[in-house]
Amino acid sequence: MRSGVSGGDGSGNDSGGVMDPWSGDPRVQAYLGSAFGTVREFRDLLVAQGVRRGLIGPREVDRLWERHLLNSAAVAPLLPAGTVIDVGSGAGLPGIVLAVMRPDVHLVLVESMQRRALWLEEMVKTLGLETEVVRARAEDLHGSRLVDGVTARAVARLDQLAAWSLPLVKRGGVLLALKGDRASEELAEARDELRRLGGDEGEVVDVGTVEGVAPTHVVRVHVVSSGARSGQGAVSGTRRRKPRGRR
Numbered sequence: 001m002r003s004g005v006s007g008g009d010g011s012g013n014d015s016g017g018v019m020d021p022w023s024g025d026p027r028v029q030a031y032l033g034s035a036f037g038t039v040r041e042f043r044d045l046l047v048a049q050g051v052r053r054g055l056i057g058p059r060e061v062d063r064l065w066e067r068h069l070l071n072s073a074a075v076a077p078l079l080p081a082g083t084v085i086d087v088g089s090g091a092g093l094p095g096i097v098l099a100v101m102r103p104d105v106h107l108v109l110v111e112s113m114q115r116r117a118l119w120l121e122e123m124v125k126t127l128g129l130e131t132e133v134v135r136a137r138a139e140d141l142h143g144s145r146l147v148d149g150v151t152a153r154a155v156a157r158l159d160q161l162a163a164w165s166l167p168l169v170k171r172g173g174v175l176l177a178l179k180g181d182r183a184s185e186e187l188a189e190a191r192d193e194l195r196r197l198g199g200d201e202g203e204v205v206d207v208g209t210v211e212g213v214a215p216t217h218v219v220r221v222h223v224v225s226s227g228a229r230s231g232q233g234a235v236s237g238t239r240r241r242k243p244r245g246r247r
């Protein structure tokens with residue numbers, strides 16, 4: 001994490017009334033390459049509307065690049081070819097960032113909350129993306145979607161996330177779960193559930209982006225067998241949540 005560091009123009013340039021040293025940082029531009037302009041536009045839209053629309057907390061506005069956008073961008077090189085579902089996209093993290101960075105991959109953003117799904121649809125249109133938005137709970141898609149990969153960030157504990165996500169992944173496909181500092185512990189705790197659902201042992205991959213930004217901890221699980229693919233089994237210590245009503 002970096003704080004109090006000026007941007008590329010040396011000013012810690014101000015963007016929309018928010019201190020934004022990263023947008024002018026040439027290392028961020030170099031890392032994102034041709035995706036930079038669109039990711040920055042997405043960031044500006046989040047700054048302008050994210051708090052008011054209940055998408056991000058007020059404290060996140062000043063740290064969108066280092067805590068959220070670059071954390072999401074780190075997963076782009078790990079995406080498989082084909083179709084990838086981002087479960088619980090929320091404000092569009094990592095789904096929108098990945099859609100911008102990997103136009104070769106068909107991204108499907110699955111979000112259960114209506115007002116967030118509407119935001120995602122707006123972002124897809126505004127940013128000119130070829131991305132699908134599905135308002136649903138991931139587990140309600142079991143049996144109707146089978147894809148090459150699933151990504152998820154800050155959605156649920158790994159064992160619960162696996163129960164929702166692995167039944168959506170083809171054999172040979174991959175779950176990429178963006179996790180915090182407890183990634184290894186969560187993986188150890190979820191191993192039985194992963195195996196039951198047809199996953200392999202899993203591993204934690206730390207992916208760096210730009211100097212001064214903490215690496216993203218990605219739990220990567222490959223699907224090696226069909227397992228208990230219905231995903232209907234109870235996860236120890238958790239309960240399947242009832243479907244939420246419209247919000």
Ligand SMILES: C[S@@+](CC[C@H](N)C(=O)[O-])C[C@H]1O[C@@H](n2cnc3c(N)ncnc32)[C@H](O)[C@@H]1O
Binds near residue numbers: 110111152164
């Ligand atoms: C804490 S937010 C995180 C959003 C985003 N991934 C991020 O990192 O900022 C979790 C999101 O997942 C959605 N969600 C929770 N359970 C879900 C499920 N089973 N299927 C689809 N979306 C779900 C919630 O509505 C919420 O928008």
